[in-house]
Amino acid sequence: MTAVMKGVRVLEVAEHTFVPAASALLADWGAEVIKIEHVERGDAMRGLASTGTSPVSGSVHVLLEHSNRHKKSLALDLTSDEGLDILYRLATTCDIFLTNKLPRVRAKLKIDVEHIRAHNPNIIYARGTGQGERGADADRGSYDFLAFWARAGIAAALMNEGDEQIRFPPAPGFGDSIGAMTIAGGLMGALFHRERTGEATIVDVSLLGAGMWSMGQGIALADQLQRPLGQPPTGRSGNPLVGTYRTGDDRFLVFSCLQAARYWPELCTLVGRPDLVTDPRFVDHAAISANTDAAFDILAEVFAQRTLEQWRETLRDFSGQWAVSQTTLEITTDPQAMDNGYLQDVQTSAGTPFRLVAAPVQYDEQPAPAGRAPDLNEHGDEILQSLGLDWDEILNLKIKGVVA
CATH class of the missing domain: 3.30.1540.10 (formyl-coa transferase, domain 3)
Structure with missing residues (x-):
């Protein structure tokens, strides 16, 4: 596969699936992604015990792997001045800064647009949010089950007459993964724009916006007809085929x-x-x-x-x-999926084999190989040394708890 993102460096301050899965796609396509994690616990996804519908178990945390493959991990205390200084120094070397922190958290941590661009005016700044950057709910946290699935109209459109409850999304991170594709596409457009014009843009994608786009034709019809889109009363369309x-x-x-x-x-x-x-x-x-x-x-x-x-x-x-109509297990042996490389073989750092779904875009007729996610702070020393810190300085930061 042609690594179309080779030479692009991404700095990520994000957790869970929505935003991290976007940089995972960029990493699959060749970008170098530096993932900043909480200095003690790492990405909150590392400690996830249940998705709400399914337990997270087994020798491989496949949910974490899905959204963090190919990345480098640095566990850093962003509440400390020294930790923030390291982040800013990394930002000067990167093309993209990517985060899903809420506006009030970005301001508190001093990682908002003006803070990051004070150190790198040419960096593309990307924000993934629940409900968008403006409006009364801009500073409210959300998940794909809420903003993408429920609020955007998907859950209601799937209800049948007599249903007592709305249905849960069909898979963990369903809206997150769709939203991540949107972020990845937006970032590639922003890189192209900067290449052509020299202008660095701000990229915003929300779960609500991605959900509404997914339902775009249905929402347009509902608005035109002034009635909500729903399942046919009989469960049948007007065409027997x-x-x-x-x-x-x-x-x-x-x-x-x-x-x-x-x-x-x-x-x-x-x-x-x-x-x-x-x-x-x-x-x-x-x-x-x-x-x-x-x-x-x-x-x-x-x-x-x-x-x-x-x-x-x-x-x-x-x-x-x-x-x-196949199950999620059956698709793992579907000949068409296998022939197109839609499922990729991966190994953990300990050599445990597992499989991940490949990035949905292929270049030059080859699927992007899906690598593994990093262990917590696996690349910490390497990243710090790349900034010019010697071992004594790194050791001092470890003793202070600034880095893991």
Whole structure:
């Protein structure tokens, strides 16, 4: 893979997933990322015992690895003058400063835009927040479950009639990881702009904004129609070839053939119901639309007669668009995912093997290799020496508790 971010240096003061996962993507693409961690506990993610829906266990902390691969770690006390001086000295060597600290915390720590740019006027300053930099909620903390999932309208849009509770996001860091892609893209644009104009920009991405963008078409429709977007009352669309069907072994086939009349004859023939091709109820688009419920009922009965694997074979050459609803475990052996390098082999510093999902953008037809996350302060001495500190100075900082 072409390391398109090679030569770019990133300084990160951030925790959890949303912002760290953005610099992890940049690191996968070749950037050098220096992660500043709390001098004692490190990134709060290191001590996470549960995601709220799933326990964090096993010999590898894969959630931490997902958002911190390829980085260098320096555990630093930013509340001390000496620790802050080291941060500022590092900032002079970096292209990007990236943080998810709240405005009041940035001001207290003296790591806001004016503080960092006082030492490097050309640095790109990036902020990842819950609800954005302006407004009454700008200084309120948040998580993807709140700002991205609930507030942006995703959870409500997924509710069915009779549901007593909203659904949780489908995976830990779901909105965080989507927001991180947004930050990474924004930073690459900012680097391009600086290269062309010499101007260093401020980059802002929020979980709320990323969630609204993800729901952008639905929000636009809701605004236009003045009614909230929701699930179809019957769980069915207006097209029998856009929907889900249960197989005989309780799995689901998912179809999204937007041109129903085009694919109807082929599908009916493949599933053993050629009589439906000439059935007056389904002879063209208008007829299919007028008899959607009948078509759904017939196909539901047909698909319930065979197992998932039987249908995989039957539909293998179907020219329409369809997929199997897979679990997060099944996708780890999906041949298409494997052939494209979407899952990467990694080892911890102790040599324990595990796998991570690859960065979603590939350059020159090669997936970015996913490296491991650093141990806490693994690169501390190396980073401090790169600033010109000798061993006696480093040892003195360790004794004072400024660095780990």
